[in-house]
Amino acid sequence: MIAITGANGQLGRLVIAALLEKVSADQIIALVRNPDNAADFKAQGIHVRQADYNAPDTLPAALAGVDKLLLISGSEVGQRVPQHKAVIDAAKEAGISLLAYTSILNADKSPLMLAAEHKVTEEMIRESGLPAVILRNGWYNENYTAQTNDITGLGVVAGAVGEGQIASAARRDYAEAAAIVLASAEDHTGKVYELAGSSAFTLAEFAAEIAEQSGKTINYQPMDEQSFKDLLVQVGLPEGFAGALADAEHHASKGWLYDNGLTLEKLLGRKTISLKQSIAEALA
Template identity: 50%
Template sequence: MTTHLVTGASGQLGQLTIAHLATLVDPASIIALVRSDEAAARFAAQGIQTRRGDYKDSASLAAAFAGVDRVLLISSSEMENRVAQHQAAIDAAKAAGVAFLAYTSVLRAPENPMILARDHAATEAHLRASGLPHTLLRNGWYIENYLGSAAQALASGQLFGAAGTGRIAAAARDDYALAAAHVLRGGHDGAVLELAGDDSFTMADLASALTDLAGKPIAFVNLPEAALAQGLVQAGLPEPMATILADADARSGDGAVFDQSRILSRLIGRPTTPWRSLVAKALAPQQA
C-alpha cells in the first residue's frame, strides 16, 4: 500500500488536506506528522496514524520519513530560518528513499516580487537540485487572509490596505487543501501548478461587499506601504512581520497574487469557493 505523509498536519491547511485525502485514499495509508501529544490524539481519534517530526530536528525527520512513499511538505509558518527547515525536510525525504514530494509554494515564486516569495523560490531551487521527483503547489492568497481586516472594517467603517486597484485572485484554504490531497494521491507528478481563485477582487470590491453586509458604508483607504507597516506595528505586530505583510499587500497591487489560469478549479473538479460567500459566512456571527 502506498503511504502518504503530510507535514504540518496539525495546522489549518494540514488538517483540511488530511480530511480530503481520507476521502481519496485508504485512511490507513495516511500519516500525519505532528509535534505534540495533543495533535497525535486528535488524529488517532480519526483513525489516522501519526509520527513525530520537527523541521528543526533532522533526526526526527529521518525517522518520520522512513518507509514513506509520498510526502506533502507544507511550508513552515516561521519566518526566520524556514529555508533551512525546508531544506532539512527535503534532504531527509531523499535520504529516506521517499518517491515523491509535493511542496506548498507561492504563485510564480521565482519571479514574484514579494519578500515572502524569496524563501519559496530558494526552497524550490533546493528541491530541483535534490533530484527528488516533485510537484510544486504554487498557492495564491487565501480569502481567509482578509477576514481579520474585514472584521475590523465592520467596526470602524474603514478598510485599510496598500494594494490600490490591484486584483487579487484569492481562494479558500479548503480549496488549496483539496488540491494538495489530489496531488498527494497521484496523477500530477512533475507539475508546476499555479493555483488561484476563479474570481478576483480589488480591495474596493471587498469594501463594497462589506458595505452590503454591514448595511453601512465601508470605505477602502489606500495607504502608502510604509504607513501600512507603521499601522501594523501600532496594532501590535513585530516590525519584521509588519514589513513583510505591508510589502505583500503593496505587491498585491502590482498583480503578485493575480492569476486567471483556473488550474485550481480544474484540479479540484469544481469552481473555487466564491470569495463573497466565504466573507459573508465568516462575518455572519458579527451581524447577528
C-alpha cells in the same frame, strides 16, 4: 502511505480532511511537532508521528515507509530555508516517490519578500533530484476575511493594494487541490501548478461586499506601503511580519497576486470558493 508535515496547522488539517474523502485513514500519516496535540487524528485511525523542522533527528523515523510527502512550508519566516532543507534531505534519504511542496504564486519570478524562501526551497528540491510537484498557492481569502468582524466595527478597510486585483481562493480550496495531487494515480512529477482563485477582487470591492452583507458603511482607505506597515505594527504585528505583508500588498498593486490561468479550478473540477461566500462564513 501519504505523509503531511505541519499536520496540526490550519492548512494541514484541511489537507487531511480532504484526503480522508479519497483514501483510508490508515494510509495517512500526520507529521506533527507534538503528538500529544493530535489525539483526534489518532481517534480517526490516522498514524501520528513526531516530525520537527528544527530537530532533523526526528525526521528519518517520521518518514520511514512514506510513499508521498506533502511539505507544507514552515510558518517561521526567515527560518524556513534550513527547516525545509532538513525535510528535503530526509525525504531523499527515505526514497520518497513524490514530494509535493506548498510554494507561492509565481515563486520563481515574484518580487514579494515572502517569495524569497520559497524560491530557494524550490531550487533545493530540484537540486535534490527528488521526484517532486510544486503547488504554488496564491493568497487565501482568509488573509482578508479573518478581519471581517474588526472591519465591520471600524467601518474601514485599509491597505496598500491600490486598485490591484487579488485572485485569492479559500484555504480549503488549496487543501483539496493538494489532496487531489497526493491521492491521484496520475504522475504529477515535474509539474508546477500556479494556483489562484477563479475570480479576483480589489480591496474597494472587498469593502463593498462586506458593507452589502453586514448592512454597515465600510470604506476603503488606500495607503502607501510604509504607512500600511506602520499601521500593522501599531495594531500589534511584529515589525518584520508587518513589513512582509505591506511589501506583499505593494506588489499586489502591480498585479503580483493576480492570476487568471484557472489552474486551481481545473484541478478541483469546480470554481473556487468565492470571496462573497468566505465573507458570509466570516460574518456568521
